[in-house]
Amino acid sequence: GQQVMQIPQYQHVQEGEDFTTYCNSSTTLSNIQWYKQRPGGHPVFLIQLVKSGEVKKQKRLTFQFGEAKKNSSLHITATQTTDVGTYFCAGRGDTGFQKLVFGTGTRLLVSP
Amino acid sequence: NAGVTQTPKFRVLKTGQSMTLLCAQDMNHEYMYWYRQDPGMGLRLIHYSVGEGTTAKGEVPDGYNVSRLKKQNFLLGLESAAPSQTSVYFCASSYSEGRRSPLHFGNGTRLTVT
Numbered sequence: 691g692q693q694v695m696q697i698p699q700y701q702h703v704q705e706g707e708d709f710t711t712y713c714n715s716s717t718t719l720s721n722i723q724w725y726k727q728r729p730g731g732h733p734v735f736l737i738q739l740v741k742s743g744e745v746k747k748q749k750r751l752t753f754q755f756g757e758a759k760k761n762s763s764l765h766i767t768a769t770q771t772t773d774v775g776t777y778f779c780a781g782r783g784d785t786g787f788q789k790l791v792f793g794t795g796t797r798l799l800v801s802p
Numbered sequence: 803n804a805g806v807t808q809t810p811k812f813r814v815l816k817t818g819q820s821m822t823l824l825c826a827q828d829m830n831h832e833y834m835y836w837y838r839q840d841p842g843m844g845l846r847l848i849h850y851s852v853g854e855g856t857t858a859k860g861e862v863p864d865g866y867n868v869s870r871l872k873k874q875n876f877l878l879g880l881e882s883a884a885p886s887q888t889s890v891y892f893c894a895s896s897y898s899e900g901r902r903s904p905l906h907f908g909n910g911t912r913l914t915v916t
């Protein structure tokens with residue numbers, strides 16, 4: 691079945707440093723969604739990418755969908771302590787009726 | 803507008819006991835889901851429902867049952883709890899299963915089985 695892996699599993703940065711998490715799928719995706727989960731909280735939807743090569747920005751966050759629609763990345767510029775949490779990608783296969791499959795997540799810790 | 807509400811927030815069970823987790827949404831969403839979250843394993847789909855009166859198995863359905871008698875409610879049952887079911891359970895809903903429907907999650911239920 692479809693598998694979605696994320697790297698790294700964990701990253702600890704100093705406030706102001708950049709951060710990137712990568713998401714890789716074993717199959718081609720129709721779209722990819724990104725969620726953020728604060729410690730002790732629940733996942734919250736951030737954004738969705740649909741087109742091959744698509745790039746979207748939300749303030750300091752830049753999301754990218756690969757040309758082959760099998761990978762994606764989230765880049766945070768100049769991290770802040772409010773960025774702390776776990777970031778999940780979630781992808782849906784592009785053939786037939788496919789369920790959303792979540793990646794394993796990247797936990798980000800930001801020190802002031 | 804409360805969104806997705808899960809009860810209870812915490813529960814401790816002994817092996818073999820049963821319980822039901824309740825999920826309620828007030829967004830008139832068709833689709834509802836139950837996930838479990840374990841360290842290092844992300845979110846895994848247990849069961850889901852595409853509408854009132856329907857249910858389907860997800861990735862890890864064994865040991866769980868679900869019911870969707872009303873559109874706004876989705877119940878997750880554990881008939882005979884096992885320590886392997888210690889986890890955080892999240893309910894989610896979406897408008898549709900279409901490409902552009904994000905999931906709205908509840909606050910989660912932390913379950914410990916001893």
